[in-house]
Amino acid sequence: MTHGGRRARLLRLARVWAYLLWWAVRHSGESDAVAVDVDWWIECIGAPDLLELDHYSRFSYLAGALTEFRTLVHYRLRSDPFLRRCLLRALYRPATTLTLDADRIGPGFFIQHGVGTIVTADTIGSHCWINQLVTIGHDAKGRPTLGDRVRVGVGAVVLGPITLHDDVTVGANATVIHDVAPGVAVVAPLAQPLPRGDRSR
Numbered sequence: 001m002t003h004g005g006r007r008a009r010l011l012r013l014a015r016v017w018a019y020l021l022w023w024a025v026r027h028s029g030e031s032d033a034v035a036v037d038v039d040w041w042i043e044c045i046g047a048p049d050l051l052e053l054d055h056y057s058r059f060s061y062l063a064g065a066l067t068e069f070r071t072l073v074h075y076r077l078r079s080d081p082f083l084r085r086c087l088l089r090a091l092y093r094p095a096t097t098l099t100l101d102a103d104r105i106g107p108g109f110f111i112q113h114g115v116g117t118i119v120t121a122d123t124i125g126s127h128c129w130i131n132q133l134v135t136i137g138h139d140a141k142g143r144p145t146l147g148d149r150v151r152v153g154v155g156a157v158v159l160g161p162i163t164l165h166d167d168v169t170v171g172a173n174a175t176v177i178h179d180v181a182p183g184v185a186v187v188a189p190l191a192q193p194l195p196r197g198d199r200s201r
Helices: 003-017 019-026 031-045 054-065 068-075 082-091
Strands: 099-107 109-111 117-122 128-130 136-137 158-159
Touching: 003 019, 003 054, 019 031, 019 054, 019 068, 019 082, 031 054, 031 068, 031 109, 054 068, 068 082, 068 099, 068 136, 117 128
Parallel strands: 099 117, 109 128, 117 136, 136 158
Antiparallel strands: none
16 A cells, blocks of 8 residues: 555544544634644645645544644643543543643644653744754743744753744754844754864773
8 A cells, every 4th residue: 555545544544533632622712723733733744645635634634643733732622621631631642752831822833743842831922833852941930932933943942931032943952041032043053073182982
């Protein structure tokens, strides 16, 4: 069976399996935010065959294939009744190594490979992109705030009561402990070769 054929088969199964989670979203106050999330995830993934799908099929595919997306949906449903949330988390398991904790996350929040990722922020704007092994967290003084369209690269650390303003990019493995102005990219130093005599043996 071809890759496209396998995806089509899995999508048919996902459309059945994801219905209860879809129902919960549709009956929550977060359906509009999740709709934007779905479209943003499909755009970020960039697979042409996914772009052709209808909205429910897109939701079904993401819910079935990506635990990171399910984690975000559970975050969106955090105000639902406790027993319903417990049932949904049992049926649609979230990613085990991804933490989302913020007073507000705007619509269109993409998590690419959420392995070992901790997001603990005051607020996060819309259409942000977070990669794997990222820590967005608090220190003794508070938690970060992220504006709209912020992108945080692999292994980056963002700490304290600082603000990453709109359109900020944080490069891979960068550590950010001060505010970053709108549209600025901050990066970690590049690796440099050591002279032969300085190499450890």
